[in-house]
Amino acid sequence: MTIADKTRVQAPASIPLREIVPWAIFAGLICLLALYFVGAEQGATSIFPGMYIHEFVHDGRHLLGFPCH
Amino acid sequence: MVRSLLVRGMLAGALAGLLAFAFAWIFGEPQVNLAIGFEEHMRQMAGEAPEPELVSRAVQSTVGLLTGVVVYGSAIGGIFALAFAGAYGRLGRLAARGTAALLAAAGFVVLILAPQIKYPANPPSIGEPETIGVRTALYFTMIALSLIAALAAMSTGRQLARRLGVWNGVLIAGAAYIAVVAVAMLILPAIDEVPADFSATVLWHFRLASLGVETVLWTTLGLVFGVLAERQLEPQRRRPAPRGVRV
Numbered sequence: 371m372t373i374a375d376k377t378r379v380q381a382p383a384s385i386p387l388r389e390i391v392p393w394a395i396f397a398g399l400i401c402l403l404a405l406y407f408v409g410a411e412q413g414a415t416s417i418f419p420g421m422y423i424h425e426f427v428h429d430g431r432h433l434l435g436f437p438c439h
Numbered sequence: 440m441v442r443s444l445l446v447r448g449m450l451a452g453a454l455a456g457l458l459a460f461a462f463a464w465i466f467g468e469p470q471v472n473l474a475i476g477f478e479e480h481m482r483q484m485a486g487e488a489p490e491p492e493l494v495s496r497a498v499q500s501t502v503g504l505l506t507g508v509v510v511y512g513s514a515i516g517g518i519f520a521l522a523f524a525g526a527y528g529r530l531g532r533l534a535a536r537g538t539a540a541l542l543a544a545a546g547f548v549v550l551i552l553a554p555q556i557k558y559p560a561n562p563p564s565i566g567e568p569e570t571i572g573v574r575t576a577l578y579f580t581m582i583a584l585s586l587i588a589a590l591a592a593m594s595t596g597r598q599l600a601r602r603l604g605v606w607n608g609v610l611i612a613g614a615a616y617i618a619v620v621a622v623a624m625l626i627l628p629a630i631d632e633v634p635a636d637f638s639a640t641v642l643w644h645f646r647l648a649s650l651g652v653e654t655v656l657w658t659t660l661g662l663v664f665g666v667l668a669e670r671q672l673e674p675q676r677r678r679p680a681p682r683g684v685r686v
Contacts, residue, residue: 380532381528381531381532382527382528382532382534382535382672382673383528384527384528384529385440385441385524385525385527385528387525389440389441389524390441390521390524390525393441393442393445393521393524394521394525397445397517397521398517398518398521400517401513401514401515401517401518402514402518404510404511404513404514405511405514405515407510408507408510408511408514409511410575413571413575414571414572414574414575414576415572415575421493422493422494425493425494425499425503426494426498426499426503426506426507427503427504427506427507427510428494428499428503428563429463429467429468429471429499429500429503429504429507430463430503430504430506430507430508430511431507432471432560432561432562432563432645432649433463433467433471433504433508433560433648433649433652434507434508434511434560434649434652434653435551435554435555435559435560435649435650435653436560436575436578437558437561437566437571437574437575437578438561438563438566438571439563439566439567439568439571
């Protein structure tokens with residue numbers, strides 16, 4: 371058995387959850403907000419008035435599988 | 440460490456979005472155009488004026504599509520990196536690349552494939568404007584139920600794996616996930632707003648293209664992120680392997 375084989379059979383060190391949680395909250399929320407603007411803004415609900423965002427990402431929204439119109 | 444993973448996730452997601460855009464442009468746009476042609480035709484038959492274009496078709500099908508898919512890819516990539524940070528080192532002996540590949544496959548099935556079996560993607564001209572609220576709520580409910588079922592199945596599977604072995608634990612968790620999702624699909628109401636004259640071929644090609652876009656996106660994300668995460672977390676694995684040993 372070589373050194374490379376020995377390093378493979380051990381589970382890698384995990385990242386403590388308390389390190390992940392703050393990032394998960396802040397970055398997770400920003401990412402979800404971005405998904406909302408691509409997938410649902412000016413459809414079922416609107417933060418900004420008008421239809422410009424909806425119409426601009428229209429084709430992506432359809433092809434990514436979000437309900438549209 | 441998490442910040443660096445997050446940046447890598449969003450980069451991998453943006454790249455995945457670029458490839459998915461290319462796929463969407465080649466295979467998806469022709470179907471979108473056929474569907475819009477149908478919509479215009481129906482409008483003419485009804486004697487209505489054509490819908491004014493707020494954003495031209497030329498912009499929608501290029502810059503708009505690119506923006507939508509790349510922003511979506513980066514956001515999915517960011518969330519993916521956070522999930523990876525939690526899963527890494529907690530999935531048996533799987534290293535970075537294996538964890539990323541498994542997580543991407545699971546993410547695709549749980550967040551895209553299962554919800555779309557119940558509520559598939561629809562091209563323009565399918566879907567009543569009055570029901571957009573209900574349809575959006577049902578679609579996200581289906582995603583949430585699929586995710587909850589997967590997390591519950593995973594937690595049960597981990598406990599069972601200790602007593603029955605990993606193979607049996609994973610099989611039972613998979614079966615439990617399918618059973619719960621099937622019940623959810625039976626309970627949630629069906630949506631069928633396809634106009635009687637709409638081409639079945641266009642609908643089939645559109646939905647296939649839509650699933651293709653997501654497949655390209657999640658596959659690229661999982662494989663590219665795996666390499667980037669390995670460079671960060673397992674630099675020792677990138678050393679050339681001893682002669683005759685494959686790593």
